[in-house]
Amino acid sequence: DEYEFTGCHLTGKEIDAA
Secondary structure: OHHHOOOOOOOHHHHHHO
16 A cells, blocks of 8 residues: 555565565
8 A cells, every 4th residue: 555655654674665
């Protein structure tokens, strides 16, 4: 989901995927 990358829960995986 888009909100996973906007700061909802930007963890290592999300930051790497973003």
